Amino acid sequence: MRRWLTFAWIAALRFLSEGRMQTGFILGGIAIGVGVIVFMSAMLTSVQTNFTNRVLTSQPQIQLKPPDEVARPLRRHDGVVEAAIVQHPTQRILSLDQWQTILSSMRGRSDIVVATPSVSGSALAVRGDASRSIGILGMEPDDYFRIVRMPDYIIAGEPSLGTDDILVGIDLANDLGATVGDKLNITTGPGGSRILTIRGIFDLGNRGANERNTYVQLRTAQSLLNLIGGVTEIDLTVVDVYAAETVAQDIGAVLPVKAESWIVTNAQFFTAIWAQTLSSLLIRSFVGLSVAFGIAAVLIVSVLQRSKDIGILRAMGSSRGKILRIFLIQGGVLGFLGSLLGSFMGGIALFAWYRLARQANGAELFPLVVEPSLFLFSALLATITGVLAGMVPALRAARLDPVEAIRG
Amino acid sequence: MADLLVLDGIRKSYNVGTPVETEVLHGIDLVLKAGEFVALMGPSGCGKSTLLNIVGLLDRPTSGHLFIAGEDTTLLAEAALTRLRGHSIGFVFQYHHLISAFTARENVIMPMLVDHGRPDAPMERHADELLDQVGLGKWRDTRAMNMSGGQQQRVAIARALAMNPLLVLADEPTGNLDTASAQGVFELMRRFNLQRGTTFLVVTHNHELAAQCDRIIDLVDGRLTGDRRIRAIDRVSRPG
Ligand SMILES: Nc1ncnc2c1ncn2[C@@H]1O[C@H](COP(=O)(O)OP(=O)(O)OP(=O)(O)O)[C@@H](O)[C@H]1O
Numbered sequence: 150m151r152r153w154l155t156f157a158w159i160a161a162l163r164f165l166s167e168g169r170m171q172t173g174f175i176l177g178g179i180a181i182g183v184g185v186i187v188f189m190s191a192m193l194t195s196v197q198t199n200f201t202n203r204v205l206t207s208q209p210q211i212q213l214k215p216p217d218e219v220a221r222p223l224r225r226h227d228g229v230v231e232a233a234i235v236q237h238p239t240q241r242i243l244s245l246d247q248w249q250t251i252l253s254s255m256r257g258r259s260d261i262v263v264a265t266p267s268v269s270g271s272a273l274a275v276r277g278d279a280s281r282s283i284g285i286l287g288m289e290p291d292d293y294f295r296i297v298r299m300p301d302y303i304i305a306g307e308p309s310l311g312t313d314d315i316l317v318g319i320d321l322a323n324d325l326g327a328t329v330g331d332k333l334n335i336t337t338g339p340g341g342s343r344i345l346t347i348r349g350i351f352d353l354g355n356r357g358a359n360e361r362n363t364y365v366q367l368r369t370a371q372s373l374l375n376l377i378g379g380v381t382e383i384d385l386t387v388v389d390v391y392a393a394e395t396v397a398q399d400i401g402a403v404l405p406v407k408a409e410s411w412i413v414t415n416a417q418f419f420t421a422i423w424a425q426t427l428s429s430l431l432i433r434s435f436v437g438l439s440v441a442f443g444i445a446a447v448l449i450v451s452v453l454q455r456s457k458d459i460g461i462l463r464a465m466g467s468s469r470g471k472i473l474r475i476f477l478i479q480g481g482v483l484g485f486l487g488s489l490l491g492s493f494m495g496g497i498a499l500f501a502w503y504r505l506a507r508q509a510n511g512a513e514l515f516p517l518v519v520e521p522s523l524f525l526f527s528a529l530l531a532t533i534t535g536v537l538a539g540m541v542p543a544l545r546a547a548r549l550d551p552v553e554a555i556r557g
Numbered sequence: 558m559a560d561l562l563v564l565d566g567i568r569k570s571y572n573v574g575t576p577v578e579t580e581v582l583h584g585i586d587l588v589l590k591a592g593e594f595v596a597l598m599g600p601s602g603c604g605k606s607t608l609l610n611i612v613g614l615l616d617r618p619t620s621g622h623l624f625i626a627g628e629d630t631t632l633l634a635e636a637a638l639t640r641l642r643g644h645s646i647g648f649v650f651q652y653h654h655l656i657s658a659f660t661a662r663e664n665v666i667m668p669m670l671v672d673h674g675r676p677d678a679p680m681e682r683h684a685d686e687l688l689d690q691v692g693l694g695k696w697r698d699t700r701a702m703n704m705s706g707g708q709q710q711r712v713a714i715a716r717a718l719a720m721n722p723l724l725v726l727a728d729e730p731t732g733n734l735d736t737a738s739a740q741g742v743f744e745l746m747r748r749f750n751l752q753r754g755t756t757f758l759v760v761t762h763n764h765e766l767a768a769q770c771d772r773i774i775d776l777v778d779g780r781l782t783g784d785r786r787i788r789a790i791d792r793v794s795r796p797g
Pocket residue numbers: 571572581599600601602603604605606607608
């Protein structure tokens with residue numbers, strides 16, 4: 150007997166170690182349940198973290214654009230609409246009105262980290278016989294690359310831009326058969342055409358972006374799109390990425406601009422995350438529930454098997470409360486040990502998955518995000534579940550009539 | 558000599574308030590003196606175990622009063638009864654009910670552990686002394702389930718004495734043993750009774766063993782029908 154243990158602990162641990170088969174099987178069951186929960190949670194966090202990181206480092210968190218041009222229907226003096234069918238006007242490429250003022254006021258806000266102007270429009274990239282329609286984005290690299298981590302995505306060449314340079318995506322480069330140092334003829338509707346040199350090739354991990362996105366200096370784009378001195382948008386990053394929509398609405402309310410946050414432009418992504426979180430929460434709760442039922446079932450059987458022992462302990466002067474504690478402790482210990490085993494199994498499964506599930510080229514699918522708090526949390530939760538599951542058996546044990554129990 | 562145990566009109570009915578209500582004990586009046594070694598005899602089903610359970614505070618009488626060392630236990634709440642039971646009463650049951658998951662020594666320590674909450678060296682020493690006295694010093698680390706019936710019953714006696722109780726209640730302690738082991742177990746109880754002055758109330762069907770007691774009480778159909786004193790108790794009362 151361990152000297153530092155109390156009566157209830159000594160009895161609980163001995164009963165558990167004595168029923169080796171039962172204890173072993175239920176520990177296995179709990180471990181599998183906890184393992185599944187750990188694996189699923191780590192997976193979900195990893196997918197979400199990686200996706201969020203990717204989204205957040207490849208696009209601005211808020212974009213300020215000129216408001217949509219709308220056609221105002223004619224009204225007579227009494228308010229009746231005269232022309233009922235209103236045609237939506239064509240959206241010209243317009244410069245943001247007063248953009249310098251807006252920019253400096255953005256830079257003055259404490260909830261905004263980076264604010265930088267950019268110009269975007271479409272163009273045609275021609276090299277030899279091949280031509281592709283592209284979007285060109287002109288920006289100031291020093292600031293803009295703090296929003297979109299272009300240097301991280303460059304796979305050939307470098308992310309430095311002169312006035313006659315351009316960065317293109319890997320798929321566009323392949324389509325045009327061009328590599329770093331090659332020249333492209335960029336033609337736009339309003340601004341004519343220019344010859345630009347490919348400085349770098351990037352891979353944003355998205356085919357559409359790799360085919361269409363190109364990056365040039367702000368001035369280059371201004372001249373190509375015939376917007377000298379103007380910008381089409383201001384790109385922002387904010388301190389709290391999840392508060393971006395609130396910030397955007399705040400800006401839209403005070404300035405004559407259209408402010409779009411990444412939360413709105415990626416609404417689908419958030420719906421997917423929400424659905425995923427909800428379904429995994431459901432699965433985890435049901436796994437937890439079945440673990441709890443398992444513990445309760447095993448302890449109920451144990452109470453029946455040990456009813457004579459319980460009767461004797463009561464005859465020796467142990468109170469109902471002490472008997473109750475013996476079985477609650479058993480539940481808690483089962484939950485705790487099961488969760489240790491389960492965390493270990495979940496950890497191994499994660500490691501195995503990480504080693505085996507690879508992209509075609511052998512690179513990792515995405516980095517795993519495994520936080521120690523996950524294991525702590527599941528151990529805590531499993532222990533509490535165990536104690537709660539032990540409640541019914543423990544009450545049953547405590548209510549046993551010692552006379553009945555001893556007569557057996 | 559002081560009255561250790563006083564039963565005053567003890568009645569016990571089962572299934573009270575239902576059509577099958579049956580009275581098992583019909584008003585038992587009985588006094589046990591401190592230090593007595595008493596045999597309780599009677600045919601099967603007459604209520605011996607029922608009476609022992611009431612005296613042992615495991616069950617409550619339907620009516621009547623039970624005094625232990627002058628205290629009216631019928632007035633006590635459950636928690637107080639449990640404490641009194643732990644401190645003052647030791648049990649030996651017919652089927653040598655040890656806790657099979659524990660060793661001989663751990664079984665003997667158990668009543669002390671229940672009382673003190675944590676094991677300590679004096680408890681272990683005391684348990685070892687008791688096991689030596691019942692002749693099982695070498696078996697102290699053997700699991701209860703690996704011992705013979707006679708050995709288990711000796712451990713049960715050591716356990717019943719662990720808290721140095723006023724009263725030991727034994728319900729057919731030798732009912733499952735062969736003649737030789739039965740005599741051995743009986744002598745052991747008798748020896749503790751003489752050495753320590755502990756009062757014993759022993760249910761038995763064995764007339765030979767009963768004849769070695771101080772007093773024989775007969776219970777038939779829930780009524781006391783005989784009370785014979787076989788020998789006077791002339792020894793000193795219980796030390797301490
Ligand atoms: N819980 C109960 N409910 C109903 N009747 C009971 C209950 N317990 C005991 N009885 C009845 O009370 C009577 C006395 O039982 P008890 O066990 O005290 O007899 P006993 O003298 O110990 O018999 P034995 O020598 O066989 O052990 C019996 O008729 C029994 O059927």
